[in-house]
Amino acid sequence: MHQYIKEIGQHEGKQATLKGWVANIRESKTNIFVVLRDGTGFMQCVIGLDDVGEAQFEAAKRLSLESSLALTGNIIKDERQMGGYELQATSLEVYGYAKDYPIKVNENEHGVRHLADRRHLWLRSKRQWAIMRVRNEIKMGIHEFFQDRGFMQMDAPIFTGNACEGTTTLFATDFFGDEAFLSQSGQLYGEAMAMAQGLIYTFGPTFRAEKSDTPRHLAEFWMIEPEMAFYDNEMNMDLIEAFIKHVINRVLEKCKVELEALDRDTEALAKVNQEFPRVAYTDSVKILRGEMEVNGKNAIAVQEADLAAAKQGIEDNLKDIAERETAIKAGMKKGARKFNEAKIAALRKEIAIMEEQVRNIPKWIESARNFKDGEDFGGSDETVLTRVFDSPVMVYNWPTKIKAFYMKEVEGDPDHVKGVDLLAPEGYGEIVGGSERETDIEILLRKIKEHELPMEEFEWYLDLRRFGSVPHAGFGLGLERIVRWCCDLDHLRETIPFPRRYGRLLP
């Protein structure tokens, strides 16, 4: 029987055995300091020559990054250590030595390609460990939220015969001689189940064959889609807001160590604990164009300020780098020189990011200024819009022509439908998309034709309207997108263990 780092506090002053891998190691003549990771956490273990004897000490000297071993020793409190405890080894057993581990302790010292090619190993890194733990906690939070409210989890099929929003972006497969598609949404099946169970949610994988090589797209991702009988869009929005608050607060409460490891600004996350602004699409267009202010903030002006700040930042960093370089040339001690060299490297990285901003922000401003009422928001438009808010925003009543066929028209305004998108703050964009569903079979028939969808494949769906049609609503949440926001990641590729995206199938 061995113990786990997460619960090691219970063994303070006693002997314990830990089994894990070397996450970091420092050697000296008489002591070897191993930072052990066992999946539940990270902890420093000290192997002293006098404590373990010469033979075991020699074995320990051959340890390197990611070697696996069991360590037995005394658990002592040490405030200086992460987690607050340390193991002082009395014996050890090596399972497997690792040589030339290709990923450094600080994963930021690698390019994305190098890491992505080694995803199976990269998952061991501390940041990735933290992300996967947050992902797990979000999933638990999702189930908790819905189960506590009487929702039943249902499994929608993955092979589907019909496309709910057009076939251009589906992966086609052979299903015993018939063409089948990998599901792009479980919603239509969710609606059927809601008519049987009242309150349901699906939680499954979803596939999109879009050649979208962006930080916010995957070809395979996980979606949560609740569907509620007897809900209108107001109730839908209330549920979305309560849901997001629940999930984020659970992560804030249960993932303190992980968020710390990710260097996540938890105060910004905690801003979900205010009422989410609800903005009609037509108003959001005005805000985006800079024609309407929010809390004294103008969307265009915010972008212009960002642009000016980036330009100034580049100048400042260049000046800083030049000063440090002259100082280094003039001569300084090795320690000071290394410090300055590291600083220069960091400043250069900042410059590269700011240069991208200088290149991109003018395009974003252009796009926002010229945005036409009736169009869908692009990625940059979402960023520009959400920057004037510090909490998630709900945009509702969207133009009919850019939304799916099943969304219910606003009474007396057929040009708009009762859809709602939740946009995350800090530039993370759309997290949730939902709507009240159309209940009138005549309107549905018309829309399926207008969208040029194959009517015969929707016959079963139309039955839901033929036999006791009721008002109902639902939404879809992209799991990876909320993970990205929670962890403050610049790309979706880190939010899922083995990302499947355009150009990436291995490992």
Next chain:
RNA sequence: GCCUCCAUAGCUCAGCUGGUUAGAGCGCCGGACUGUUAAUCCGUAGGUCCUAGGUUCAAGUCCUAGUGGGGGCGCCA
């Protein structure tokens, strides 16, 4: 699909307007030293400067094409 930036050591990068023998940090290996926290110090090894053409007395550096990658946009959650 479009726009844009980039490709130099195992990794991350520097190399100004072309100019002799291409550099640093980290990692590896060897050594010293230390209750160390991305430890520190000394030393060794390690490069066909992505590929193919071109300009030039001279190309890592300039030009063209190709290949590969980053970022942005489009399409979308």
